[in-house]
Amino acid sequence: MTQVSETRPDADQAPRSASRQQRGGRPPSFLGKTFGMDSLKGTLAKVVLLGLVDAFAVYVMMMLFISAQWPVLVVAALVTLAINWIYLRKGGLPAKYLAPGVVFLVVFQVFVVLYSGYIAFTNYGDGHNSTKADAISAIQLTAQKRVPDSPAYKTTVLKKNSDFYLLFTGPDGAVSIGSAAKPLTPVVGETLDGSGKAVALPGYDTLNFSQILANQTEILKISVPVSSDPAQGSLRTADGTTAYAFKPSLGYDAASDTFTDAATGATYTDNGHGAFADKSGQTLATGWKINVGFDNFVRAFTDPNLRAPLLGVIAWTFTFAIASVILTFGLGLFLAVTFNREDLRGKKVYRILMILPYAFPAFLSGLVWSGILNPQFGWLNQTLLGGAEIGWLTDPVLAKVSVLVVNLWLGFPYMFLVCTGALQSLPTELDEAARMDGAGAWRVFRSIKLPLLLVSIAPLLIASFAFNFNNFNVIYMLTGGGPRFTDTTRDIGSTDILITLVYKVAFGQGTGRDYGLASALAIVIFVIVATVSAISFKQTKALEEVNS
């Protein structure tokens, strides 16, 4: 596939622009003569599509209005207006073709990157994921103790649309319903059993004992607020049949902005870092989101629990990416040269077999290899090495070697294909001329073919580096980043690369989610990738093509 670069002399646009001026003054950016009119069908399709988009936009804006998200509402309204303007006005044709893709691009590629940049400067994460007001009510909700003389509420567990509700029958016989999200409300139309306990409600499914057992953990977590004021306390059940009243053990005083522990009398004040802390610095679990400036970046490179592992990860990320490129390119080139013979029998068979790894889905490759290399049960140790216990995935050095071998398996077919293509497109005259001059095969390859090859392959090698720099699947599926470093309590291991670290910090189990730190690390990757691409960008011919 050759690229025909279009050469369209600007000169032949000049006479056309005159005729265009007469037809409604379309901008002189158009090519050629004016287009024909839109057909009726086309106009109809346009109106219907635009109507659907507008209907959706109005729906979204109503929802935004209800949830009082004013800034977002304004943006949504402006975007909707812009889309309508683009499609209803005459002219502006390029915008009509570009708008749909650009909208997605701006929201899910450009905006999210900027948003990452913003999150990197906050303490967003588990325990810090909302506003201060939310945090105050959450603290009141979670830090609750059973009221000593609480009456028993007979309880039935109900389910509706996969949400659980609790149906309470009070000591006075009053029946009310509530869930974790909805405060207690009185109900009518309930079914009572012999003891006067409400056991069913129209529109809800009643859970029987075994269903309650099956959903035990979720049901025990439900805390139904008595009212929308969290200070009023809540109702909770420990067995799915009886509930008791709970009251906040921490009382909030709005005037002094402090929490006081009813039992110990300790006071907790805003510590300026998005949490309430007592005098000894002990913080309450729920905090709120604040801007922390460069804290995340500083923490990443100074926190003793993080610094050494992170530097190790950065070094390994570079090693992994560079070694992967060198290994795959080396093997790929070697194979391309080896099989670059017209008269080699079975060449096609070799070729098909060799590109199979490339066709195999990448995420599965890591998982399959993790089975082969598994130290206890894996095929390599058990069968090939007769029961050896070599820690292919658990020894820090061997795990790195394993990752590189698996990535070589994944990547060499690509390089083989690319190098074969490039070798075959080299002019043979050079080869012949060199041989005439008495150069041997190796000499021809090293001094003539390789330099020419590198010219066309170099951009691909840089792209391959950038890809491997963020090659999440192979690492995460094969070793999960392990074996873990011993000098840190965090889940960081010797084969972790930056992107798997970002994922584990943000969504990993164990240590709480820390979106702020994860985004800061993502920004670090971003800067590295940008630097590498900026350097490579200068060298690719891409720029020239765009200029055509």
Add this chain to the structure above:
Amino acid sequence: MSTSTLTARAVETASPARKRRSFGAWLKDKGWRHAVGVAVAAFAVFPLLYVLSAALNSNGTLAGSSGLFTRIDVGNFVNLFNDPSRPFGRWFINTLVIGVVTSAATVFLGAMAAYAFSRMRFKGRRVGLLSLLLLQMFPQLLAVVAIFLLLSGISDVVPWLGLGSQLGLIMVYLGGALGVNTYLMYGFFNTVPQSLDEAAKIDGASHVQIFFGIILRLVTPILAVVGLLAFIGISSEFVIASVVLTDPDTQTLAVGLYSFVADTRSKNWGIFSAGAVLAALPVMALFLFLQRYIVSGLVQGGVKG
């Protein structure tokens, strides 16, 4: 084509030599190439045979898989489809639906943008092309945290588009639609002669008719290839899918199959292998079928990897 003269000569000189060539000469000339071929092919194929063998051996655990193909039955495949907590059938359908919708929309959005860049001249065209080229350097997974938080924000407003929604995931994937494909298609669109649209314009065709009736028709095979490659890429995507899709019923193969072995890698091995074989077969078939196009695309700009 360029090697024709050389090979013709090589064959001429080689054929008389072949008759009286010793084994040593053969080894030096071609034998070692075959040795390399066999060794590398074995390296390439072995893991695939291994997973196939494990899939067909219903003994099931990782430890039991000592020899290859010691036992062949379909027990694992039966178990695979009978585990309600791990609905493999649903995952398969989910992957197909998400993949097909996303790749079709990707091709369409990319083609529209490529048409604009290829056939129209407007302010910001060069900047636009350059920014696309730049943006494709940054994979979406870098912003996975922000994507997660954005979707959880969307959940509060429009729940069916937010976290846990496949439609939401498709939207996220479409964010990458322009970056990767437009530039590729732009190149192909430029190969369609401008004179064709000029002629159509004189005949009174609208820009929409030219787009659908001429350009898209002429590059249909390319569109198919770009779409299929997008499909292959999306069906392997793990990071964003694992963050967005939390309910096992909505998950894709990548997320689901990972969960199969994430906690107990050894125990579910047989069933996982069966799932892996079924998941890989269509993709591999597609890939080998497209081999020719992919190779030419690779040399041009690196499509996968």
